[in-house]
Amino acid sequence: MKAGWRRGLNRFASDRASALGLALLVLLLVAAIFAPILAPFPGDVADFHTANRLRPPDAVNWLGTDRMGSDLFSRILFGARITITIAVVAVGSAVLVGVPIGLVAGYYGGWPSNLLMRVSDIFLAVPQIVLAIAIAQTLGPSIENVILALSITYWPFWARLVFAETRSLKNEVFIESAIALGASPLRVMTLHVLPNIASAIIVRTSIGMGATILTAAALGFLGLGAPPPTPEWGRMIAESREFLPEAWWYATVPGIAIFMVVMGFNLLGDGLRDFLDPRIRRGAGVK
Amino acid sequence: MKRRTLSALAAIAAAASFVFSGSAWAQGKYVHANNSGYDNLDPHVVFDVGRAASRINFYDGLLRWVDNPPKMIPWLAESYTASDDGKTWTFKLKKGVKFHDGSEFTADDVLYSIERMLATKKGASSLFLPIIMPGSTKAPDKYTVVFTLKEPSAIFLSTVPEILIVNSQLVKKNEKDGDWGQAWLAKNVASTGSYKLKRYDPAIGFVGERFKDHFAGWGPKAFDEIEFRTVLETNTRVQGLIKGDIQGTDGYLPYDQILRLKEAKNVQILEQESMRVFYFNIHNGRGPMSDVHFRRALAYAFDYDGFVKDILKGAVSRNAGPNPNNLWGSPKDLKPYTYDLEKAKAELALVKEPIRPITIGTLAGFSETEQAATLLQNGAKKIGIDIKIESAPWPVIQTRMQDREKNYDMVPLWKSTYYVDPNNWVGEMYASRYIGTRNTSYINDPEMDKWLDEALAISDQDKRSVLYEKAVTKATDQAFGIYVYNTRWYGPYAANVAGIRFSPIGSGQDMRWAYYK
Numbered sequence: 106m107k108a109g110w111r112r113g114l115n116r117f118a119s120d121r122a123s124a125l126g127l128a129l130l131v132l133l134l135v136a137a138i139f140a141p142i143l144a145p146f147p148g149d150v151a152d153f154h155t156a157n158r159l160r161p162p163d164a165v166n167w168l169g170t171d172r173m174g175s176d177l178f179s180r181i182l183f184g185a186r187i188t189i190t191i192a193v194v195a196v197g198s199a200v201l202v203g204v205p206i207g208l209v210a211g212y213y214g215g216w217p218s219n220l221l222m223r224v225s226d227i228f229l230a231v232p233q234i235v236l237a238i239a240i241a242q243t244l245g246p247s248i249e250n251v252i253l254a255l256s257i258t259y260w261p262f263w264a265r266l267v268f269a270e271t272r273s274l275k276n277e278v279f280i281e282s283a284i285a286l287g288a289s290p291l292r293v294m295t296l297h298v299l300p301n302i303a304s305a306i307i308v309r310t311s312i313g314m315g316a317t318i319l320t321a322a323a324l325g326f327l328g329l330g331a332p333p334p335t336p337e338w339g340r341m342i343a344e345s346r347e348f349l350p351e352a353w354w355y356a357t358v359p360g361i362a363i364f365m366v367v368m369g370f371n372l373l374g375d376g377l378r379d380f381l382d383p384r385i386r387r388g389a390g391v392k
Numbered sequence: 393m394k395r396r397t398l399s400a401l402a403a404i405a406a407a408a409s410f411v412f413s414g415s416a417w418a419q420g421k422y423v424h425a426n427n428s429g430y431d432n433l434d435p436h437v438v439f440d441v442g443r444a445a446s447r448i449n450f451y452d453g454l455l456r457w458v459d460n461p462p463k464m465i466p467w468l469a470e471s472y473t474a475s476d477d478g479k480t481w482t483f484k485l486k487k488g489v490k491f492h493d494g495s496e497f498t499a500d501d502v503l504y505s506i507e508r509m510l511a512t513k514k515g516a517s518s519l520f521l522p523i524i525m526p527g528s529t530k531a532p533d534k535y536t537v538v539f540t541l542k543e544p545s546a547i548f549l550s551t552v553p554e555i556l557i558v559n560s561q562l563v564k565k566n567e568k569d570g571d572w573g574q575a576w577l578a579k580n581v582a583s584t585g586s587y588k589l590k591r592y593d594p595a596i597g598f599v600g601e602r603f604k605d606h607f608a609g610w611g612p613k614a615f616d617e618i619e620f621r622t623v624l625e626t627n628t629r630v631q632g633l634i635k636g637d638i639q640g641t642d643g644y645l646p647y648d649q650i651l652r653l654k655e656a657k658n659v660q661i662l663e664q665e666s667m668r669v670f671y672f673n674i675h676n677g678r679g680p681m682s683d684v685h686f687r688r689a690l691a692y693a694f695d696y697d698g699f700v701k702d703i704l705k706g707a708v709s710r711n712a713g714p715n716p717n718n719l720w721g722s723p724k725d726l727k728p729y730t731y732d733l734e735k736a737k738a739e740l741a742l743v744k745e746p747i748r749p750i751t752i753g754t755l756a757g758f759s760e761t762e763q764a765a766t767l768l769q770n771g772a773k774k775i776g777i778d779i780k781i782e783s784a785p786w787p788v789i790q791t792r793m794q795d796r797e798k799n800y801d802m803v804p805l806w807k808s809t810y811y812v813d814p815n816n817w818v819g820e821m822y823a824s825r826y827i828g829t830r831n832t833s834y835i836n837d838p839e840m841d842k843w844l845d846e847a848l849a850i851s852d853q854d855k856r857s858v859l860y861e862k863a864v865t866k867a868t869d870q871a872f873g874i875y876v877y878n879t880r881w882y883g884p885y886a887a888n889v890a891g892i893r894f895s896p897i898g899s900g901q902d903m904r905w906a907y908y909k
Binding site: 151152156158172173213245246328334 | 571625626627630646648649652695698699701702703757759762763766767769770773780781782783
């Protein structure tokens with residue numbers, strides 16, 4: 106078993122794509138945590154120098170300035186904090202809601218399971234972004250409401266996934282024997298089912314983070330996210346659009362930031378899938 | 393293979409027809425992109441510059457404003473006389489004027505229109521409610537209307553163009569449960585006006601078709617069709633103008649965009665002296681804004697130079713008070729507030745009311761309002777006041793402002809010209825007679841009322857000027873609002889559009905005079 110993990114780890118490290126994904130995310134984390142130290146003008150998150158507005162990138166403002174004359178690089182760094190917060194809290198709560206629902210529904214079956222799954226179907230029937238816009242609009246623009254809107258619309262993805270995995274695992278011999286030995290349903294679900302579907306959840310979560318960041322940026326772009334002057338990336342793009350194409354850096358910089366983070370999560374998710382997939386791992390072990 | 397060729401051909405044909413239809417229309421159709429939605433066409437409900445186009449192009453008044461400096465020309469009325477006491481106004485109407493449905497315009501239509509305004513109490517009615525009693529307007533004969541005012545009014549004549557005339561027969565037919573036809577007129581047009589309604593969708597805008605039998609006649613090249621389309625996105629309006637998809641847009645573009653349009657070959661920017669004061673409307677009827685020191689603290693916390701010189705590149709001039717600098721009735725030595733955080737802090741220290749975070753509502757599609765709000769937010773933060781910014785479309789903002797409870801704490805906006813008189817600014821903003829309609833500051837100040845009411849009752853301009861100067865001085869000193877600048881008008885139109893008769897009233901959207909060169 107241990108050897109298998111190490112091999113997996115090796116494979117993960119030698120896989121350039123997933124290593125790149127990891128590196129991008131480490132970069133994001135570093136940016137978010139050390140933003141006050143790294144930013145050349147930490148005050149510019151909410152401070153303006155109108156005389157400097159719309160300066161192209163130069164030695165002082167590495168990534169140029171925005172419509173109020175604030176340093177874009179500094180704002181991007183602080184924006185990373187918001188992005189991480191939104192992604193972690195929204196996806197985290199979606200996982201916390203979706204996974205137990207999927208587990209219970211998949212394990213027990215019957216009408217409660219049907220009910221839960223039909224409810225999740227209703228959510229899945231409407232495109233997530235449309236539902237999130239509707240909810241965020243009703244609740245009013247703020248980061249908290251964006252997180253809430255994303256969590257409410259995102260849990261069914263995990264519920265569906267866990268439900269399907271649990272259903273197929275339930276007929277496996279080792280589950281049946283655990284039940285036969287008198288293990289309680291809670292014990293079976295948490296100690297036998299969950300560890301075996303963990304990899305699927307982790308992979309989905311990593312990719313889901315990317316999707317969530319993209320949706321959050323879209324909500325920010327539409328003005329449903331953080332109110333000004335929050336350096337939220339989607340909002341920054343929204344503000345920049347009337348200065349295109351002259352102030353090309355203004356939209357490009359937050360755009361690249363969003364692109365890099367989403368790509369980071371997706372690459373990491375792919376890498377994790379290879380790394381965690383039990384079939385690949387087992388095969389490698391036998392060899 | 394064959395099918396693929398066919399569909400490719402179809403695609404090309406579709407693209408071509410799209411391109412050609414654009415240029416084919418260009419002979420007689422004018423398309424205007426507007427940054428406020430036309431949510432209602434009722435001329436007695438809507439009363440703002442953002443939605444002026446439907447009023448001015450579909451409806452006629454007894455008199456009409458044209459040109460700059462604005463002058464009033466006889467329109468549905470031929471002539472008028474006033475009694476010596478200034479209370480009785482007699483209008484002689486033009487004969488043989490036709491409504492769109494062919495029926496004849498008479499004094500009954502004027503009576504119905506003014507009664508409708510007084511009864512529904514919306515839009516421009518706020519100008520007439522204080523001075524005209526319902527039922528007091530009479531028609532001695534078919535072509536004469538007599539207005540009898542409760543008190544003499546210095547501004548009555550200049551507000552007469554706002555009494556837009558609806559076809560009384562037609563509207564009466566469409567009344568429902570005594571609603572004065574409000575539900576129907578919101579979506580239909582019943583008038584003598586320059587254009588007939590061809591298509592209307594509150595979400596998209598309207599199309600008007602030239603009313604060939606209009607009593608005022610037409611120039612040889614007048615537009616056959618005008619379309620006013622709602623396009624909230626500034627960049628889309630600008631791009632559309634550069635590409636030639638639209639032929640005109642609003643006069644509220646940020647100055648960055650004006651500079652950009654000046655570079656474009658097929659666009660012209662018409663420039664005119666204007667009267668439109670940009671200021672923060674403050675809800676004075678609610679704490680802590682009811683405290684003069686809090687208001688002054690905010691007035692000292694706005695970076696006027698940064699806004700006027702950097703963001704607007706000096707294209708506008710700093711305006712110290714509520715009245716435009718280039719109008720009489722504003723003291724010459726009025727001292728403007730400056731960006732001074734020390735003074736702001738000193739004022740804030742005197743505030744007795746508990747300080748709470750305040751909310752600014754900004755106008756979606758008017759990015760200048762958001763930039764002004766963030767600038768104030770920035771200054772306020774430095775003295776310890778938190779400001780939240782919410783954005784909403786103008787009709788929503790306006791409805792909320794007219795509700796004392798729902799009104800935002802502050803709204804950055806323009807006070808445009810509806811008639812050229814100081815009452816249009818300081819009067820409507822701070823006289824209690826306009827509370828909830830034009831007075832969205834909820835200032836209810838007996839001293840202000842005394843000056844402003846008296847100024848309306850006398851006609852000697854020198855005496856009125858003294859009163860308005862007092863009111864302006866007090867409004868500025870007490871920071872009833874935060875006054876920022878008076879604008880010039882920059883009207884972006886396609887280069888081949890001619891004959892735009894800009895008037896500060898209507899903001900250059902009176903299309904009956906315009907044509908393609």
